[in-house]
Amino acid sequence: xxxxxxxxxxxxxxxxxxxxxxxxxxxxxxxxxxxxxxxxxxxxxxxxxxxxxxxxxxxxxxxxxxxxxxxxxxxxxxxxxxxxxxxxxxxxxxxxxxxxxxxxxxxxxxxxxxxxxxxxxxxxxxxxxxxxxxxxxxxxxxxxxxxxxxxxxxxxxxxxxxxxxxxxxxxxxxxx
Numbered sequence: 001x002x003x004x005x006x007x008x009x010x011x012x013x014x015x016x017x018x019x020x021x022x023x024x025x026x027x028x029x030x031x032x033x034x035x036x037x038x039x040x041x042x043x044x045x046x047x048x049x050x051x052x053x054x055x056x057x058x059x060x061x062x063x064x065x066x067x068x069x070x071x072x073x074x075x076x077x078x079x080x081x082x083x084x085x086x087x088x089x090x091x092x093x094x095x096x097x098x099x100x101x102x103x104x105x106x107x108x109x110x111x112x113x114x115x116x117x118x119x120x121x122x123x124x125x126x127x128x129x130x131x132x133x134x135x136x137x138x139x140x141x142x143x144x145x146x147x148x149x150x151x152x153x154x155x156x157x158x159x160x161x162x163x164x165x166x167x168x169x170x171x172x173x174x175x176x
Contacts, residue, residue: 003068003075005134005171010161016054016168018137022047022093029133029174032093035115035124046079046096046120047135051089054139055165058086062138062145062160063096064153065120069131072114077153078133079120080111082160083144096120109149111156118149123174130175139166 023029034042049063061084070076079096084105092103096110098119115121125131140163147156 002132005132005169006066006068006075006157007134007136007167007169011164013164014053014055014166016051016137016139016166018049018051018135018168018170020047020049020135020170023135023170023172025170025172027172028130029123029172033122034174035122038124040122040124042122044097044120044122045094046091048093049091049135049137049170051137051168053166053168054086054089057141058139058165059143060084060086060140060145061088062140062156063091064134064136064138064157064160066134066136067123067125067131068134069125069129071126077114077157078122079113079135080153080156082109082111082147082156084108086143107144109147111147111149111151111153114153125175127176130173132171132173134169134171136167136169138164141165
């Protein structure tokens with residue numbers, strides 16, 4: 001039985017519509033978005049995301065990528081981006097990729113991923129069954145979470161959940 005998706009036990013909120021030019025819900029994640037270390041040879045580019053349908057009271061956004069199937073007992077955070085201004089409804093391919101961060105909105109902050117870096121870290125599952133990668137956009141009711149970039153993904157996630165007005169996601173998979 002697969003691990004639950006990270007939103008299954010969170011308070012219910014309205015849905016955002018989330019699209020990507022780079023990935024499709026339920027389909028295989030492209031090598032463009034696979035890690036380029038740990039024996040992986042991907043390009044490690046964050047995928048494009050665009051969203052709509054946020055409530056009028058939205059004051060900022062957060063974007064996360066979580067692997068609930070990682071063999072850690074607690075999943076694996078691949079991307080934690082927050083304090084995205086409410087005027088932004090799209091991130092281009094590579095916006096979360098260090099060192100350029102091309103297209104990353106001013107004011108947006110990366111928390112460290114479970115790789116230990118403050119950027120997008122692509123898929124890198126061990127051999128076996130494919131893993132799911134839950135790319136989520138969260139509409140928030142605050143301008144800023146008031147956290148710094150050294151905050152753990154769990155604490156950022158707690159604050160995201162406490163301030164979420166709506167959320168939507170795309171869940172591609174990848175395996176070797």
